[in-house]
Amino acid sequence: MGINWDWQDAAGVFPLLLEAFVTKTLVLTVVGSLIAAALGLVWAVALRELPTPVSKVLAWVLDVIRMTPLPLQAFFLYYVFVQLDVMTIAFIVLGVHYSTYMAESYRAGIESIRKGQWEAATALSLPKSRTWRAVIVPQALRATLPSLGNWAIAMFKDTPFLIVIGVAEMVTSAREYGGENFTYVEAFTIAGLIFLAASYPTAVLMRRLEKRLAY
Amino acid sequence: MPTDNPTGGPADGSTSGDAPRIVFQDVVKKFGDTVVLNGLNFTVAKGERVTLIGPSGSGKTTILRLLMTLEHLTGGYIYVDGDPLTFEERNGKRVERKPKDVARVRRRIGMVFQQFNLFPNMNVLENITEAPIHVLGRSKDEAEARARELLEQVGLGDKADAHPTQLSGGQQQRVAIARALAMDPEILLLDEVTSALDPELVGEVLGVLREVAKNTDITMLIVTHEMQFAQEVSNRVLMFDHGRIIEEAAPDVMFSNPTEPRTREFLQAVL
Numbered sequence: 001m002g003i004n005w006d007w008q009d010a011a012g013v014f015p016l017l018l019e020a021f022v023t024k025t026l027v028l029t030v031v032g033s034l035i036a037a038a039l040g041l042v043w044a045v046a047l048r049e050l051p052t053p054v055s056k057v058l059a060w061v062l063d064v065i066r067m068t069p070l071p072l073q074a075f076f077l078y079y080v081f082v083q084l085d086v087m088t089i090a091f092i093v094l095g096v097h098y099s100t101y102m103a104e105s106y107r108a109g110i111e112s113i114r115k116g117q118w119e120a121a122t123a124l125s126l127p128k129s130r131t132w133r134a135v136i137v138p139q140a141l142r143a144t145l146p147s148l149g150n151w152a153i154a155m156f157k158d159t160p161f162l163i164v165i166g167v168a169e170m171v172t173s174a175r176e177y178g179g180e181n182f183t184y185v186e187a188f189t190i191a192g193l194i195f196l197a198a199s200y201p202t203a204v205l206m207r208r209l210e211k212r213l214a215y
Numbered sequence: 216m217p218t219d220n221p222t223g224g225p226a227d228g229s230t231s232g233d234a235p236r237i238v239f240q241d242v243v244k245k246f247g248d249t250v251v252l253n254g255l256n257f258t259v260a261k262g263e264r265v266t267l268i269g270p271s272g273s274g275k276t277t278i279l280r281l282l283m284t285l286e287h288l289t290g291g292y293i294y295v296d297g298d299p300l301t302f303e304e305r306n307g308k309r310v311e312r313k314p315k316d317v318a319r320v321r322r323r324i325g326m327v328f329q330q331f332n333l334f335p336n337m338n339v340l341e342n343i344t345e346a347p348i349h350v351l352g353r354s355k356d357e358a359e360a361r362a363r364e365l366l367e368q369v370g371l372g373d374k375a376d377a378h379p380t381q382l383s384g385g386q387q388q389r390v391a392i393a394r395a396l397a398m399d400p401e402i403l404l405l406d407e408v409t410s411a412l413d414p415e416l417v418g419e420v421l422g423v424l425r426e427v428a429k430n431t432d433i434t435m436l437i438v439t440h441e442m443q444f445a446q447e448v449s450n451r452v453l454m455f456d457h458g459r460i461i462e463e464a465a466p467d468v469m470f471s472n473p474t475e476p477r478t479r480e481f482l483q484a485v486l
């Protein structure tokens with residue numbers, strides 16, 4: 001290898017990075033994904049159920065959020081809600097930002113449901129809310145879940161951007177550690193491997209889930 | 216309602232014992248510029264079984280879908296037991312009814328579709344109990360007991376826990392019939408319920424429907440190409456062409472000795 005690799009440095013940085021990974025990156029991704037998945041569903045249903053003018057405004061707001069960068073949104077919230085701690089802001093930013101993507105996925109999932117399902121629900125006099133809860137959402141979730149998983153992985157890879165508001169997740173920790181100990185290569189390699197070790201099985205799991213969920 | 220109330224129902228619009236089960240009054244249905252029904256009138260008595268026949272595109276499905284409130288009524292009125300379904304006449308004006316009023320009347324109507332439309336995310340029992348529990352407010356135990364009873368009646372007593380996708384088309388359609396019956400409908404709409412089935416599965420579904428016809432007094436509106444079945448179960452046959460009733464007769468008359476050349480032509484083509 002043309003670069004020096006020090007196993008001792010690697011071993012030294014590993015626990016530190018693992019801790020940052022678990023307490024920051026993973027927590028951010030899991031909480032952010034749950035918020036995004038819940039909000040995304042709310043948006044998707046609202047876009048269909050709200051009166052047209054209101055739903056148009058909502059669609060426009062979602063477009064704006066989707067088309068502005070995540071770090072910018074993080075900054076914005078950080079200065080607007082100075083009293084909130086940065087992890088809370090990070091959860092909100094990740095959750096809201098990715099909810100706009102997930103809403104699109106849900107929309108496609110909802111649209112993929114055959115018209116006959118809605119009609120059967122009407123023929124049984126199911127109220128609208130019950131039709132959503134018992135018939136449409138469960139089916140849409142199945143169709144949407146693989147796509148939601150992909151957005152969660154994308155979110156996972158976006159967490160380093162949160163350094164703009166001072167959230168030192170794993171990549172930031174690696175940079176700090178590397179800078180202090182002149183072991184950048186080890187620190188970043190380990191960080192990369194941890195990312196890979198977490199996201200690859202997740203992707204495989206999602207694909208399996210996708211197969212199992214098919215009717 | 217005005218005094219020339221054609222439904223015979225009481226003026227307050229509440230359910231009347233003597234009102235016909237179904238009244239179509241000057242019903243107009245347009246899809247964009249296409250006029251499908253242009254002032255259709257007919258009445259169905261309580262407990263009557265009426266078969267709708269006619270060439271493809273003559274408006275049979277549209278009539279059932281209007282009754283099931285799956286289509287918007289462009290003009291005219293539909294009454295169920297004297298109650299206006301989606302529109303009512305108030306002070307000489309045609310006004311749309313409130314969703315909750317529509318729901319109250321719609322609850323008396325059930326429908327079985329050509330494509331079954333079972334809920335694939337629920338098992339057979341859940342398909343049947345969903346509406347009784349969440350619409351009629353039945354207890355889970357009560358709804359399940361009734362569902363199992365109905366499954367026995369349609370010959371699927373052992374399929375309560377099965378998934379719709381594990382069933383043949385004929386079995387799915389029988390579950391769909393049980394699901395509709397679980398709501399204790401006064402009116403059952405059947406739109407070509409055997410048309411999507413392999414020929415060897417048609418018999419089992421028609422058999423179930425014969426039993427329903429024999430053992431209940433549910434009013435039935437049937438669209439079918441199974442003329443033998445229509446002759447057995449119906450009291451009356453309406454022949455449609457271009458959204459109009461061109462002939463109306465008892466089944467034995469209609470199928471053996473129709474008056475209209477158009478009916479003869481149609482029956483020759485399908486029989």
Ligand SMILES: Nc1ncnc2c1ncn2[C@@H]1O[C@H](COP(=O)(O)OP(=O)(O)O)[C@@H](O)[C@H]1O
Nearest residue numbers: 246249251269270271272273274275276277278
């Ligand atoms: N959703 C729709 N949009 C436009 N036209 C429709 C729609 N549904 C039915 N039609 C038209 O209405 C007419 C009657 O259709 P339908 O009631 O399905 O006839 P039938 O069941 O007798 O074959 C046909 O000309 C059909 O093309």
Ligand SMILES: [Mg+2]
Nearest residue numbers: 275276277407
């Ligand atoms: Mg039809």
